[in-house]
Amino acid sequence: MSLSFRNYLRRFRRDETGTASLEFVLVAPFFLGIMIFSIEMGFVTMRATFLERGLDMAVREVRLGTGSVPQHDEIKQIICDNSIIINDCANNLRLEMRPADIRNFSALDQTADCTDQAEPSKPVREFTPGQQNELMLLRACLKYNPLFPTYILGSRLINDSSGQATLIANTAFVQEPI
Template identity: 40%
Template sequence: MTTVMKRMRGWLWRKCREEDGASTIPFVIIVPAFLVLLMSSLEQGILLLRHVMLEHAVDVSVRDLRLGTWKDPTHDEFKKVVCSRAGIIPDCENVLLVELRPIDTTTWSPLNTGPVCVDRASPMEPEDMPEFEDGEGDQIMLIRACVKFDPVFPTTGLGFYLPKDNTGAYALVTMSAYVNEPDLGGS
């Protein structure tokens, strides 16, 4: 029995000293970390691109409201305009919600809720829709837009750590404030 053990120990010792496949070990250690970094960079790039396009589309669309050239817009009309200007948001009209409301300058009361986003798990009821009121002249207005996206790599890197809802989507929110132009011909 001892000769079998000696042979086995000798064989194991020779295998441990061999340098065949030595370059594989650093490759196996470094490549997963590099791939996570690459996937996180791609996720971050897409996230930022979508956010910048949403910010730009809302800003350009709000200009018409700010100047008073667009009277009594509806939520759906405004959403269509934002989506046509955003370009890179997939299924934009179904994942975008816009809230537009005046700010009370006598009390300066803060917003009582966070941004309202689409609930992709169930259809939106009319009472769940955010406020959309274009306000009067010289009134301070707040606009918030929320879009939901699925991460490109939901189980790796940044996509894993993004705060997600029950459907696995993360929200991008843009917010802005502006003052309506004074009414023409007012007293």
């Protein structure tokens, strides 16, 4: 090796310009990924919290109602009114309600009945208003569009054919007597 080439390699090895750029290039994608994950997780948590709150408020109104039998659209409207952060709640929320026998209990079906924007609308699987002192099982299934559908958390969510993810909230209540 020639002397000038050795000197050039020695200077190159000792030169520290650009080291901050290299560190940034190596570390920045991880920080950005964590930020995107945190933002998406925050919105998923907020949607789930508001869905649970709306469902609880609707069940409270049904339980303490004046003895009138609740209808599907009334309960859905109460949930949507109390779930302020959920976009297009009326079209993306699906309810399922049925009575349950406490002596011979059977839970709701494992698969939730949700909407799918790509499919034509189908009727509600089951919505049976209960009678006084009857145990009722109620499930709300919400479809929503993730903020970052192709990034870390958004790509791991189970999406339907239109790209919407699912949130499910369940509750049980006993209708109070008149």
